[in-house]
Amino acid sequence: MVKDKNIEIENLSQTKDNKKILDNINLSIPINKVVCLVGPSGCGKTSLLRAISGLDNFSSGRISFDNKIISKPNYSVPTENRNIGLVFQESNLFPHLNVFKNVSFGSKKKKYKDIQKETFEILKKIGLPHYANVYPHQLSGGQKQLVAIARSLLTKPKLIMMDEPFANLDERLKNKIRDITLHLLQKTFTTALIITHDPDDAMFMGDFIAIMNNGKILQFDTPENIYNNPSSSFVARFFGETLSIKSKVNNKKAKTIFGPINITNSKNGKEIEIVFRSEAFNITKNKSKNRTKKIKSRIIAVRYISDNSYLHLDILNNSFKKHIHIKVPGKFIPPKNKICYINIGKKNFFVF
């Protein structure tokens, strides 16, 4: 799929206390692209990052940069010689050094003039050139994170890795900082691996997304493909709100409360799971002559959020009592407790 490989992780496994933390990980991080590694907490994202950076060892597999092996069991280039950048959740700026000294910490230049030039260049890029003499404790959370990123970028790393860089920031600040970060990475042509538990962050930042669970990479693809062609129900459920229904294949069809659904490539009697995104549901009138079945529901609450109406519905079916959410574009505010009908469209559901 990707030809310009520069960071290659092959069959990487790591065991700790008899538990497989990383299970046969294969990942190619393409050059100059941003890859987001996303997954629930405890799935092994940070372990993978520490293995790549050389801070932790692993039991089998290998890691190579530019076709040169830098790490395999019993052999490992020490972290300080790998030329990578690392940014943590807490910025970890050196508290006794000011912003200028922090950013220039990893500089390989000898002359002070060169260091100064280099440092101010990057400080300008993050919009903080006049903060050079300020100490970390005087910075806001977002500024600290930007300085930490600048500090890593100054060494022109082959790969910059960020571990939940935006998790400690509030929503508004986060949007701003991740925007600056994305453009900074693009401008400096930096390859990046960003760890996050937030699918929104991954969608926003990533050229590619790798989704991880229980120490395995489930899917590695572009954001569009991940969203539109999820490889498993876990991936489908991870991005956005979903409703999941279990059913059986019968005559290339599966029975659901929304009527039968065509299943082309499955054997009769196979247990399947159908995952509906909330975009799959439409609100219809009772009388409309649509092929799919209409389900009676009651409106519990309606909220109007940035020109979308957000409907909370209880499905009124004795055998299938569920609560679902539907986003309707524009202002659509029916009264509470009103009965309405929903059906499903042709898109936005997946069969596994």
Next chain:
Amino acid sequence: MVNLNSFKDFFVNKSFNSWIFISLFITFFLSFPIISLIFNVLLNYNSDWNIVLNIEIWDYLFNSVCIVFFQSIFVVVFGVSSAWLITTYDFPFRKVVDLFLLLPLSIPPYIAAIAYGELFDYSSYFQIFVRENIPFLNDINFFNIRSLPGVIFIFTITLYPYVYIISRAAFSEISYTYNEIGKTLGLKQLKIFFKVFLPLAIFPITGGVILSILESLNDFGTVQYYGVDTFTTGIYKTWIGLGDINLAAQISIFFLFFIFIILFLQKRFLSNEKINLKTSSRKETSLLPSGNLKKIFLITFCLFPAILGFFIPFIFLLFNSIQALEIFVSKDTLINTFNTVLLATLVSFTIIFLSLIINYSARIKPTKINLFFNKISSLGYAIPGSIIAIGILVPFTFMDNFFINIFKNNFNLDINTFFTGSIFVLCFAYIVRFFTISQTNIESSFYRTSKNIDDAAKCLGKKSYFILFNIHIPLMSLSIFLSLILVFIEILKELSATLILRPFNFDTLAIQVYEYASEEKIIESTIPSLIIVVLCVIGIIFISRINDHLLKSGKR
């Protein structure tokens, strides 16, 4: 290419191993006295042991147990109550009183013993006044300070600050909300103290009590001066008096056993490490206000231990030293002051250096073996100075004899002792004994620095020694300074190991005090005493300033 890399990697990995190797070396160095003691007792079992065991060792044990028991009660009463009042109530001069409560740390027990010995002497103004004015107390034996109760009194007033410091820190770390919750549940302040704060702080408090016990068990001057025999005097007598180093080693081992029982009991029964304290540094505003009468009571109550432990001995020293000013400028005093300060500076810097290495090694390679080194190396403070001295003396005497024989037999030369009686051996003993002080400080400041800081610096291409010197040492500079002063003060006061190991013609201030006092030249002894006390007071003022600063910046 790969080969070249692995070659390089081999050396890099080797540098990691060298950290472990150095730690191993330091640990061996620090546990050497104990190892040598154990070996000596196993190899040279001495039948004289039975004589000592029958007659004297039970006296030592009885006296030591009495001291430990009563001293524990009294230091808790003094230390915990004043710490509670200082951390709970607001009253005028609170900060000054707080500093005063620390000052007894500057008075070594033997100096307080000399002062109170004079003040309560039969012919002292105090005794004469009591005899002449209080009819039913005209017995000449009224309050003989040179006795077991006298020793306990001296230890209490000079050593309660260990409990005070620790309980004060514990009380101010326990979240103030517990107090507020207690009040909303209708509890009185005193009940909140007994039901919430005391149980929560019991482990650190007993830790403080143990420290004070270790100090008093280490003491030689006081018990010797007041004629109460304990293990320390026993060891000294056997070595200097009988000249029997093997027997001294045996008594030392017996004594060590006694100490480890105390340490074990504390760990076993009072550890509440499972309780996860919700801690927060208390703000000044959360102190309780108090009325005028109460304010006067609080000030007097809190000043009481400080007056007994510092001001009375200090004023005694001041008044008497005025009569002996010519000694102050004497050559001996100047040389001894120079010796002591030089020794203390040298040893405290060495100790800091060693503890930085051993802790940093445990940080970059947190393997079980490294953590074990860390534990072992900090045992020294539990071991009395006299035992460390014997533990060092045993192998070095052996080595000296070995060399003397070689030179005599082969070259027909008479040489002096090589190791015993050298400054090196004395420094060695100090390092072993006081390593713990800086170890705990440095360890906790390493612990406070996030490991991500190391990782970030590593990713920026820096080697481990660079990270140590450019990140950790600047970050913990205050803690390092604090440890330097603490070790320095302890060395100024140290007597029991110095007395056994001091080189010929080399005296420290503490030795000078001891020698004058044992010749009953009390007035002369006040001069070196005063120099020790004043140096220590300066150090303690520094310490309390640094501690305040660390508290405010949230690093403690």
